[in-house]
Amino acid sequence: xxxxxxxxxxxxxxxxxxxxxxxxxxxxxxxxxxxxxxxxxxxxxxxxxxxxxxxxxxxxxxxxxxxxxxxxxxxxxxxxxxxxxxxxxxxxxxxxxxxxxxxxxxxxxxxxxxxxxxxxxxxxxxxxxxxxxxxxxxxxxxxxxxxxxxxxxxxxxxxxxxxxxxxxxxxxxxxxxxxxxxxxxxxxxxxxxxxxxxxxxxxxxxxxxxxxxxxxxxxxxxxxxxxxxxxxxxxxxxxxxxxxxxxxxxxxxxxxxxxxxxxxxxxxxxxxxxxxxxxxxxxxxxxxxxxxxxxxxxxxxxxxxxxxxxxxxxxxxxxxxxxxxxxxxxxxxxxxxxxxxxxxxxxxxxxxxxxxxxxxxxxxxxxxxxxxxxxxxxxxxxxxxxxxxxxxxxxxxxxxxxxxxxxxxxxxxxxxxxxxxxxxxxxxxxxxxxxxxxxxxxxxxxxxxxxxxxxxxxxxxxxxxxxxxxxxxxxxxxxxxxxxxxxxxxxxxxxx
Ligand code: GLY
Ligand code: MN
Ligand code: MN
Numbered sequence: 001x002x003x004x005x006x007x008x009x010x011x012x013x014x015x016x017x018x019x020x021x022x023x024x025x026x027x028x029x030x031x032x033x034x035x036x037x038x039x040x041x042x043x044x045x046x047x048x049x050x051x052x053x054x055x056x057x058x059x060x061x062x063x064x065x066x067x068x069x070x071x072x073x074x075x076x077x078x079x080x081x082x083x084x085x086x087x088x089x090x091x092x093x094x095x096x097x098x099x100x101x102x103x104x105x106x107x108x109x110x111x112x113x114x115x116x117x118x119x120x121x122x123x124x125x126x127x128x129x130x131x132x133x134x135x136x137x138x139x140x141x142x143x144x145x146x147x148x149x150x151x152x153x154x155x156x157x158x159x160x161x162x163x164x165x166x167x168x169x170x171x172x173x174x175x176x177x178x179x180x181x182x183x184x185x186x187x188x189x190x191x192x193x194x195x196x197x198x199x200x201x202x203x204x205x206x207x208x209x210x211x212x213x214x215x216x217x218x219x220x221x222x223x224x225x226x227x228x229x230x231x232x233x234x235x236x237x238x239x240x241x242x243x244x245x246x247x248x249x250x251x252x253x254x255x256x257x258x259x260x261x262x263x264x265x266x267x268x269x270x271x272x273x274x275x276x277x278x279x280x281x282x283x284x285x286x287x288x289x290x291x292x293x294x295x296x297x298x299x300x301x302x303x304x305x306x307x308x309x310x311x312x313x314x315x316x317x318x319x320x321x322x323x324x325x326x327x328x329x330x331x332x333x334x335x336x337x338x339x340x341x342x343x344x345x346x347x348x349x350x351x352x353x354x355x356x357x358x359x360x361x362x363x364x365x366x367x368x369x370x371x372x373x374x375x376x377x378x379x380x381x382x383x384x385x386x387x388x389x390x391x392x393x394x395x396x397x398x399x400x401x402x403x404x405x406x407x408x409x410x411x412x413x414x415x416x417x418x419x420x421x422x423x424x425x426x427x428x429x430x431x432x433x434x435x436x437x438x439x440x441x442x443x444x445x446x447x448x449x450x451x452x453x454x455x456x457x458x459x460x461x462x463x464x465x466x467x468x469x470x471x472x473x474x475x476x477x478x479x480x481x482x483x484x485x486x487x488x489x490x491x492x493x494x495x496x
Contacts, residue, residue, distance in 0.1 A: 015129075024123035030140060034149045040314060041152040043223040044089030045112075047216060051087060052102060052110040054212045058173040058205075060102040060110065061165055061188070062087055062213075063180040067096050067132065075132070077273070079315070081180035082411040083213040088114060089151055091314040092272040095141065096133075099161055099184075100153070104172070113154040115161035118144045162191075169195030175209035207418075214418035217410055219432040224410065225466055227316035228434050231271065232464055232475040234310035235318040238266035239479065242306060243493040246298070246326055255298030256280040259306060267310040275317025276413045279307035286323065286458025287442040289403060302326045303334055305460055309413065319413050319436050320476055321462030328490045330483050333453045337441055338483045341459045344368035344439040345481070348405050352437065352465050352472035356429050362405035365439040370397045372441075378450060399449070400442055406435045409464055429467045434475070438462030 051060065064080040078096050085091060088100050098116035105111050117133065119141045120126040131137045147155040156164070165174065165188065174192055178185045193199045220228065242249075245262050249255035259280040267274045277292040285291045286305035298304055304326055309318035323338065325331075330338055348365035370385045379388050379396050388394040408415040408424070415434075416424065429435075440460030443450045461481055465472040480489040 020125075020128075023128045027122045035142075035146055036149070037152055038089060038150055040089035040091070040223055041150075043221050044087060045152060046221070048087055048102060048110070048112050050216055051212060054216075055102075055175060055209065056108060057104045058175050059104060059165070060209060061174065061176040062100040062102075063177060063184055064088075064090075064095060064098040064100075064116075065180040066183075073131070079272070081177065082217075082315070083177050083210075084180060085315050085411050086213070086217055087112075088153065095147070097158060097181075099158070099165075101161070101164060103164070111154070113156055113164070114147060114151065115156050115158045115164070116147065117141060117158050118147070118155070166191055166195060169197065173205060176206050177210060177213065178203070178206045179210075211418045211420070214416045215423055218408060218416050218419060218423070218427075219430055220410060220434055220466070221432070224316065225432065225434070227312055227314045228318070228410070228464065228466065229475050231275070231310050231312045231316050231318040232320065233478075234266070234270040234312060235308065235320050236476070236479050237270060238263040238308060238310055239306065239320070239322060240493050241266050243324065243490055244496070246304070246324075250298050250300055250326065253297060254295065256282055256285070256294035256296045256304075259298070259304065260294045263306070263308045267308075271310045271312040272315060273311055275309040275311035275319065279305065279321075281305045281307075281458070282326070284445040284456040284458070286460070287444040287456075289442070298326055300327050301331070303330075303338075303457065303459065305458055307460065307462060315411050317409070317411070317413050318464055318476070319409050319438075319462060320464065320479065321438060321440075321460045322479065322481075322486065323459045323461060324486060324490060328494070329487055334457060334459075335483050337443070337454065337457050338459050338461075338486075340369070340372040341439055341441050341461050342482055344372070345437055345461045345463070348437040348439060349463065349465060349472065349474065352429060352435065352467060354429055354431050354467055354469065358406065358427050358429060358435070359425050361429075361435065361437060365405040365437065366397065366401065369401050369439060369441065373397050373400060376451075376454075399447075401440055402442075403438075403440070405439050406437055409434050409436055431467050431469050433467045434464060435467070436462050436464055 062084050064084040067075040067078055070076045078093055084100055095116050098114055101113050102110035126134045128136045144155045169192060176188055189202055192202060242259050242262050249258040252258050260278050263278050264274055279291050280294040281291040282296050282298040282304045283302040285296050303323050305323045307321040309320055311317040344365040347368045348361045351361045351364035370388050373379055374385045383396055388396045438460055442458045443454040445456040463474050463476040465474050480486050
């Protein structure tokens with residue numbers, strides 16, 4: 001036996017057939033209560049109808065994905081693929097290695113089946129012997145009956161999947177969500193090609209499915225908007241816990257990590273966790289747009305930019321930013337920058353209405369940013385606000401706000417990523433769309449083009465809004481935004 005093999009065996013435990021028989025016996029039956037259908041199920045069914053209508057006659061395969069190794073024999077917490085979540089109605093923890101298949105039927109629609117690993121019986125090898133899937137180690141999975149009751153889908157054992165997926169493969173267009181489970185994709189590519197499909201056409205057919213799935217998420221249904229509101233409400237709790245704990249964060253040292261931990265505690269307590277890594281950026285770190293190292297100190301007198309969102313158990317996430325004065329009060333210069341960003345954000349929010357273009361929101365916000373920068377004399381000599389806003393010849397203002405003002409928000413923080421430019425940036429806003437409005441101004445400590453008093457100040461304000469019939473509703477309206485309201489909020493939370 002090689003040294004490596006000796007090492008690989010280092011945690012093996014002796015088992016005997018007597019022991020195996022012994023662990024398989026005398027377990028009381030599980031409580032066996034059939035679950036109620038989850039509230040998302042009828043909405044997921046309606047989404048599947050829309051997907052079916054977009055791809056008549058095609059077999060549509062939407063994997064959840066499998067467990068992902070974090071290191072050695074430890075996995076990350078499982079999160080199913082977003083398209084699978086949307087089309088199955090399932091959420092946190094459900095269900096590694098499942099695959100949703102929409103099979104074309106004779107009525108011109110599709111029948112939906114979920115293939116998954118149902119709970120293994122207690123006398124199976126898996127129950128006791130499999131540390132990754134076994135009930136003894138990681139808890140019970142649903143049975144086929146429970147999955148059907150929970151989702152309203154037909155449920156089958158995963159062992160039946162390959163035959164179902166490949167049935168009439170030469171004659172049926174099979175479309176697969178490719179990025180959910182890379183191993184499965186490689187396997188199905190080989191099998192589809194062997195069955196006569198053209199290798200070059202596979203990806204194009206699959207990309208069309210990915211595109212449809214992305215665009216079907218642009219307008220949220222009533223249940224999704226409730227989930228978004230729940231995510232925002234949970235996020236408010238996390239922000240208030242951070243505000244309440246800022247003194248401790250300052251005192252503890254490495255305060256950005258403290259803030260990350262406090263927000264993460266509430267995210268994990270109230271939902272599945274954070275919807276993306278929290279940006280906890282004090283002082284000049286706020287000017288590093290994706291500052292997720294969070295290794296810095298927080299000092300009294302600093303601003304702290306907290307960009308964080310709770311992902312609820314249905315896997316919809318909020319995406320909120322507040323920039324808070326650690327002392328409870330903005331300095332004059334901090335307030336000047338903050339108020340400029342707030343004015344830009346309000347202009348952006350005011351531009352959100354049905355019929356407006358998605359890009360109008362950015363145009364409204366960035367016009368204010370450009371005016372402010374011009375007013376401070378930061379644009380090059382002779383460059384007017386109009387000049388800098390010129391897309392071909394200007395854009396000097398982007399030195400201080402390089403990112404867009406908005407993105408779609410939902411199961412993914414940057415939702416609907418496969419929609420085309422025409423549908424997304426140039427698309428019209430419709431009731432039910434959920435977007436962020438998040439302008440900022442970033443004056444790095446090393447930026448010699450700005451007056452010294454601005455250096456090291458970074459501000460972003462980010463809210464989540466839903467387009468309504470006649471404008472928009474700010475889902476995060478209850479989280480104070482103006483500089484005066486933020487100061488009052490900090491004082492109120494600290495006084496609780
Ligand atoms: N938190 C990522 C973003 O605001 O887009
Ligand atoms: Mn955002
Ligand atoms: Mn954000």
